[in-house]
Amino acid sequence: MNGDWLLLGRDGRLSVYLPSDDAALWRAERTPAGPWEAPRRIGGDQELRPGLSVGRGPDGYAHLVAWRPTGTDRSGLVHTTxxxxxxxxxxWQPAGHPNKQGDRTGTPAVAVDAQGRAHVFVRNGGGGMSMVAQKEKGGWDPWRDLKGRGVQEEPAAVTGESGRVEVYAAVTGGIRHWYQEKPGARPVLGEAVDASVRPGSLRALATSAERTTVFFTDADSGELCAWRPGDKPVPLVTAAGPGPVAAVRCVIDGHDCTLVAQRSTDTGRVVFAAYPSEQEVMGAQWTESGPALPADALVSLALDADERLVAATLCPSTGELRLTRRKDEPGLALGPWQAV
Structure with missing residues (x-):
């Protein structure tokens, strides 16, 4: 799974999007903060390959992108709203292939701009970054080669508060950044930073009105780090697990804070750490919550219709989904974890 899979819809209900064998499933609240519907399959019987990507637009619509087999050693990207x-x-509707045809080239990432257009990013067959964007009135623009070299799996796409789309990718020896200079423009190569990046550990978040931040785990030190173009990477706390953190901005005791969460390899429990947004130099500490979970458990964070923090865990091996909500009291107190 690439991106946040716990999303708030425009009608105030939460949804979760789940990879399942050769398909994608979704579940939704029947009423805000109420009981949940049973899982349903997305897109009928169409077979998918691993690597589901999910993004949410400012209009509250969810966009999903995945690979589907199109023949022997052939795949194509598909998209749904x-x-x-x-x-x-x-x-599911075809979105093409970065090299016109061929097999799967990498895990896609999707971000949605202020006009509600999905932008799909994926490594191409030459090891660079390619992108395709929706047209305003339906269909897709041509695929664009955004250049770059040594792009690794699972880029992290994000929409800034300005509505402009950005993407980060681990490359050989560091991280590269692509950004739109104005809404609707073709993303251009921005700054690069030297870093030892643990594969599959990138997660991006809009952290202020003008800037986005990418979180990654340093492969040498094991530290969870934050990087914003124009600055140097800042270590925040020792990473608790191998994959990307979940991240969200929320108000805690009147302060704009960034909250990150991850499954701890040591205890199997979910750990949380909060700090004032873009003030990573202050450091952070993990706090454990909930029961021990299987090693494949995923974690996601969102704000509900009342802007209350919601955390979710999903275990693909068991199908169990658990949620907790922040209590109405000072600090970051969470209620009991509930299976849904």
Missing amino acids: HFRPLLAPLD
Whole structure:
């Protein structure tokens, strides 16, 4: 799974998007903060390959992108839009291939701009970054080669508060950044930073009105680090697990804070750490919550319709989904974890 899979719909209900064998599933709240619907398959019987990517637009619509097999050693990207949690998503529609044809080239990432257009990023067959964007009135623009070399799996796409789309990718010896200079423009290569990046550990978040931050785990030190173009990477806390952190901005005791969460390899429990947004130099500490979870457990964070923090865990091996909500009291106190 690439991106946040716990999302708030425009009608105030939460949805979760789940990879399942050769398909994608979704579940939704029947009422805000109420009981949940049973899982449903997205897009009928169409077979998918591993590597589901999910993004949410400012309009509250969810966009999903995945690879599907199109023949022997052939794959193509497909996309669907989910408008409201209690309505079925649209059918999967072809989005093409960065090299026109061929097999899967990498895990896609998707971000949605201020006009509600999905931008899909994926490594191409030459090891660079390619992108395709939706047209305003339907269909797709041509694929664009954004250049770069040595791009690794699972880039991290993000939409800034300005509505401009950005993407980060681990490359050989560091991280590269692509950004839009103005809304709707072709993303251009921005700054690069030297870093030893643990594979599959990138997660990006809009952390202020003008800037985004990418979180990654340093492969040498094991520290969770934050980087914003124009600055140097800053270590925040020792990473608790191998994959990317979940991240969200929320107000804690009147302060704009960034909250990160991850499954701890040591205890199997979810750990949380919060700090004032873009003030990583202050450091952070992990706090454990909930029961011990299987090693494949995923973690996601979101704010509900009342801007209350919600944390979710999903265990693909068991299908169990658990949620907790922040209590209405000072600090970051969470309620009991509930299976849904």
